[in-house]
Amino acid sequence: MSSTPASPDAPAEKKEHRRVLEALSGLILGMFVSMLASTVVSSSLPVIINDLQGDQTAFTWVITATLLTTAISTPIWGKLADLFNRKLLFQLSIVIFILATAAAGFSQNPETLIAFRAVQGIGAGGLAALSQVIMADIISPRERGRYMGLFGAVMAVSTVGGPLLGGVITDGWGWRWNFYVALPVAIVALVIVQSTLHLPGREKRKVSIDYLGIVLLSTAVSLLLIWVSLAGDSFEWWSLTTALMVGGALLAAVLFVIVELRSKEPLIPLSMFRNATFTLSVIASIATGIAMFGASVFLSQYMQLSRGATPTEAGLMTIPMIAGLLIASVGVGALITRFGSWKPYLVVGAVLLTAGSYLLSTIHYDTDFTLVSLYMVLLGAGVGMTMQNLVLVVQNTTEPTKIGVASSGVTFFRSLGGTIGVSVMGAALAARVTDLIVERKDDIAAAIASLGSEAPKWAELLQSGTLPKVSEMPKALRIVVEDIYANGISHSFLIAVPFAVISLIAILLLPNKPLTRMTTTERAQAAEADLATVSVPEGMSVLTATGSVTLPDDDHQAGTSRR
Incomplete structure (x- = not known):
């Protein structure tokens, strides 16, 4: 009996796989640090805001501040990645993130916490932008699916483990230790990145940074999100303040477009929007961001309030959503690598995203948790199928010289969508809760009256506007408060549904282009070789990707002059 001989390419493939895993180890650990430091506080935020005597607006802004600066800085990092050393930039982003996270642990009021979260x-x-760009440097789009599955797995583990660890730390040692837990892991991540990540060298060139574009983009996004967060609470939706803030945002956006059209090194090259794949992926990413960030913020709040x-x-109760994300991300990544087809998975993901968002808008405080878990699985699977793969599709069709801005562009609009989503959902939740408290004042009064000597304490707490710690409330009052917050949170999830539908339409319209097997570096080298072959006339010695081709010398001078 004869055995089938091993493929002669198998050892080389294994060696290449091992090399890629070594290079990715630092990236993965860096992303893990980022995710852990973010998610470890998610389950304890209601406790943190209660301890710092903050209200629902402060709760929303602790989240929104991070999302806002993430959204603004993502395209900046992406542009810098096209201009400077990507490895050094990745290490710098880890240092900034961790120092800000540690500083947040010393916060004494909501305003300080919000400020450090903004730096975070x-x-x-x-980390978000550069990890995608560096992956494109060392892995081809066709092979990237299974490695993106690893990132999905890390995201799922940190998203599950973070809230669980945060809950244990908060219940055992106090919430401030949530901000210190990632420091030792970050130090290890920096060491591993330094020792394992070796990127191909790139040709040095003179660079210019679009500082005016950075200022205008930051102004437009900040004004828009501050308006969304504060309107209806600090001032009326229809007011002079609204007119000034919205008008200022629109003016800054128009000026940003003008500056980008004239800039030598634009922050976001507007020519990329001529690419249908990029434009449709951006639209789809906005909805994905709204669903992803909105769910992670408000599901934890739903479980506690x-x-x-x-x-x-609360951390344990959100595991179904993370399980859906983990299974979908890893499974779909492997399927894309094996078969090369990506569009059917994105379409299914968008459908699940829409279904999960809608079903979560129907939950109440006493909804069977089995149903709530099913809804979370659907939403998680939808995010897992769409989030990373939209970046993959864009990188597959983008010029190698613009891979940084293209990757960060999709990530930017996803973060922007998440930021707007959390702001709008938070504003809707705060307004709905306020209205319901007024509507149910008789029920609340009756519940408080039944508490005897404890009544004044709980009445003062509810009147202060501070987020309540529902798990410590007397049963009579707790039922009313739970019902009010469940109604408000489910109402806020309804906002994500139309965006999910738009995402589905955009994905259906995406051009179904096959994935290339070349890395960004290889594509750049091939493009240079093609350019040399096309621009050098017959009769020259041409150095191509496969070697030197020597042609007759009689036309050498002509070729030199034309080059």
């Missing part, structure tokens, strides 16, 4: 977002923007869970319990 600058580092997070670099509508089901009376502790931070640890």
